[in-house]
Amino acid sequence: MSAISLQAIKKSFGKTNVLAGIDLDIRDGEFLTLVGPSGCGKSTLLRILAGLEAPSSGSVMIGGKTVNAVRPADRNLAMVFQSYALYPHLTIAQNMMTPLRLRDLSFTERLPIIGPMLAREKYRKLQHQVQETAKVLRIDPLLDRKPGQLSGGQRQRAALGRAMVRKPIAFLMDEPLSNLDAALRIHMRSELAELHRSLGTTFVYVTHDQAEALTMSTRMAVMMDGHILQLGPPDEVYNNPNHIRVAEFVGSPKINLLPGELDTSGYVRFGDTVLSRISAPGSAISVTIGLRAEHLALVEPSDASALQGRVAYKENLGSDLFLHATMKDGAQRVVIRATPQEAATVSVGNDISFARKRGEAMVFGQDGNRIGLADIVPDSMSEVA
Ligand SMILES: Nc1ncnc2c1ncn2[C@@H]1O[C@H](COP(=O)(O)OP(=O)(O)O)[C@@H](O)[C@H]1O
Ligand SMILES: [Mg+2]
Known part of the structure; x- marks a missing residue:
């Protein structure tokens, strides 16, 4: 008791x-x-x-x-x-x-x-x-x-x-x-x-x-x-x-939130890029995709699941370095954690490619509730994208 x-x-x-x-x-x-x-x-x-x-x-x-x-x-x-x-x-x-x-x-x-x-x-x-x-x-x-x-x-x-x-x-x-x-x-x-x-x-x-x-x-x-x-x-x-609201409140820097879609096969899409696969809904729905800065990493532009952005700001905290990037038309902002070595290779204004490390995307429905990651298909991201 x-x-x-x-x-x-x-x-x-x-x-x-x-x-x-x-x-x-x-x-x-x-x-x-x-x-x-x-x-x-x-x-x-x-x-x-x-x-x-x-x-x-x-x-x-x-x-x-x-x-x-x-x-x-x-x-x-x-x-x-x-x-x-x-x-x-x-x-x-x-x-x-x-x-x-x-x-x-x-x-x-x-x-x-x-x-x-x-x-x-x-x-x-x-x-x-x-x-x-x-x-x-x-x-x-x-x-x-x-x-x-x-x-x-x-x-x-x-x-x-x-x-x-x-x-x-x-x-x-x-x-x-x-x-x-x-x-x-x-x-x-x-x-x-x-x-x-x-x-x-x-x-x-x-x-x-x-x-x-x-x-x-x-x-x-x-x-x-x-x-x-x-x-x-x-x-x-x-x-x-x-x-x-819990995802947004807890953690610094704040979690990245991207507007996305969950299609009838359970693929979580941000634009043309597939970020996860979770349990499929009956019909396609709009979702919000949550990605923490440390769940993102710089990748080669050729990476099929890569997202594109432009570096707007480098936030150097000594042991950690965060790249603030704008995406699309500049309205969407994303923060990516990078090592000081990685960050040394990019400057403000550069275009970068980054991707989600496997298994880390969170998906929230319109009511804000988390939609469970039922069965992520391990290596399928690049194939379906
Ligand atoms: N004695 C009181 N009379 C009227 N409203 C109060 C009183 N105490 C707290 N409130 C209201 O209740 C809400 C919660 O207050 P509080 O418990 O102090 O919040 P927190 O500690 O999370 O900041 C606030 O909107 C506050 O204005
Ligand atoms: Mg108080």
């Missing part, structure tokens, strides 16, 4: 329907990312899970029990907010101690000076817990500092530390990296993924940044307009998107 389960969650604000019936089982210990464009309802869903917002209908279950009526503080979930929300006048140790003091000490025991004298053992235990948590986060040398004396990344970890000391069932994070500069944001991705591994606690992570979702998650749920369009491991979502 999954630790956390959202069942048929709907939410409207007045006449605005924000969540359209979300079902989501979050597995124990996974790093689950809710990812989607701004305004799709990610924060609302997370807040409903945390208990900060009530669903219009549906249930939130934790450990098999419905918690709709349980207060946020009693759900034992730790919400880590975007703003670090550390007390500026307290040291990091004191900040981390605060939730423990509130939970484990009586009013008298919390009093300054008298409290620690009355409950020496308890204080020692709490200090030990703070120390241990700080070690995991590698902020133990910073415990005596105040938040103002820490870098953005250190503050982030301190805020996490304050949430961690209570040993929650899950950490809920809403765009926790969005206040950081680009370099630190990328560094924190690996820190968070590593932290998740070492803690083994469930993370539910909200972001609009598909790269964050791809790099950190065990599974990612791609949300659009209050629906989860696809839920799966990053590899699966990237390589096997079930909808054109």
Whole structure:
């Protein structure tokens, strides 16, 4: 049984329907990312899970029990907010101690000076817990500092530390990296993924940044307009998107989309070129063909399945190089990944030939749903073209 389960969650604000019936089982210990464009309802869903917002209908279950009526503080979930929300006048140790003091000490025991004298053992235990948590986060040398004396990344970890000391069932994070500069944001991705591994606690992570979702998650749920369009491991979502909107949202550079036809024999055609063969429809239909930049390669112009384009821009990212080419009348743009060696042979304005590497085209119907690659005929491309 999954630790956390959202069942048929709907939410409207007045006449605005924000969540359209979300079902989501979050597995124990996974790093689950809710990812989607701004305004799709990610924060609302997370807040409903945390208990900060009530669903219009549906249930939130934790450990098999419905918690709709349980207060946020009693759900034992730790919400880590975007703003670090550390007390500026307290040291990091004191900040981390605060939730423990509130939970484990009586009013008298919390009093300054008298409290620690009355409950020496308890204080020692709490200090030990703070120390241990700080070690995991590698902020133990910073415990005596105040938040103002820490870098953005250190503050982030301190805020996490304050949430961690209570040993929650899950950490809920809403765009926790969005206040950081680009370099630190990328560094924190690996820190968070590593932290998740070492803690083994469930993370539910909200972001609009598909790269964050791809790099950190065990599974990612791609949300659009209050629906989860696809839920799966990053590899699966990237390589096997079930909808054109998922294909477009995930991956950088953006997937190439070409208008094509699926004929009655199941051949997927872009103009005169056959790109794939999939299960044949009853009658010919218009489709959209999705090709990722890395699924295209430069070929000889004589290659029968080659597409023609003209280089408009060379995007050099150091390890990767992307050729942006225009096709046909110039309206269609395509991005092709090339090695620096290959790219050295072409210049802006050159005509190039490129082709799909075998087995990689995705085909989407007019409704945006993926049409399955039933039985690709391995070597037939050049023969039928
Ligand atoms: N308290 C609220 N009152 C009215 N509308 C809201 C409220 N909270 C969120 N919304 C609306 O719900 C939609 C989803 O918001 P949100 O969950 O914050 O999206 P995301 O986090 O994916 O960017 C938005 O259109 C937003 O304006
Ligand atoms: Mg949000």
